[in-house]
Amino acid sequence: MSDDTEVMDALVKDWLEWVNAFCKRETDVCFTCGKQVTKLTQVGRCVYASCGCRQFQGTVPDAWREQK
Numbered sequence: 001m002s003d004d005t006e007v008m009d010a011l012v013k014d015w016l017e018w019v020n021a022f023c024k025r026e027t028d029v030c031f032t033c034g035k036q037v038t039k040l041t042q043v044g045r046c047v048y049a050s051c052g053c054r055q056f057q058g059t060v061p062d063a064w065r066e067q068k
């Protein structure tokens, strides 16, 4: 009973949940390739991860700026 729209909605929901956790550094796994992300880099208006994937538009979250 799922059409393409429902599949897309589920994917967006998953992604938003991942972004939420990722920004708080509750997860450090890239949503795109599944590799562990060790560093985020600001490139223009977007944030790129150490694995090379674009993560999202915006700035590097505070949790990723701190060197712990």
Ligand SMILES: [Zn+2]
Pocket: 030, 031, 032, 033, 034, 035, 049, 051, 052, 053
């Ligand atoms: Zn990646």
